[in-house]
Amino acid sequence: MRTDDDLHMGDIVELKKLHACGGNQWEVIRLGADIRTRCCQCGRVVMIPRRRFVRLIRARRSRSQHSEEEQ
Numbered sequence: 001m002r003t004d005d006d007l008h009m010g011d012i013v014e015l016k017k018l019h020a021c022g023g024n025q026w027e028v029i030r031l032g033a034d035i036r037t038r039c040c041q042c043g044r045v046v047m048i049p050r051r052r053f054v055r056l057i058r059a060r061r062s063r064s065q066h067s068e069e070e071q
């Protein structure tokens, strides 16, 4: 079961949208009605409405993957 809306602070996600610098990996740094996310390539912080953000996710590289495997 996929829970695309299940975001956590510190998650690294790959978005379908490229940043102006060419990077497409973003770190989630704040959750809310708007997601605050930082471009992993240039460090720029942007805010994207949550519903729009989850639609833009192409892949996720959650740092908590290991703990899920242990269970």
Ligand SMILES: [Zn+2]
Pocket (backbone or CB within 6 Å): 019, 020, 021, 022, 023, 039, 040, 041, 042, 043, 044
């Ligand atoms: Zn960037």
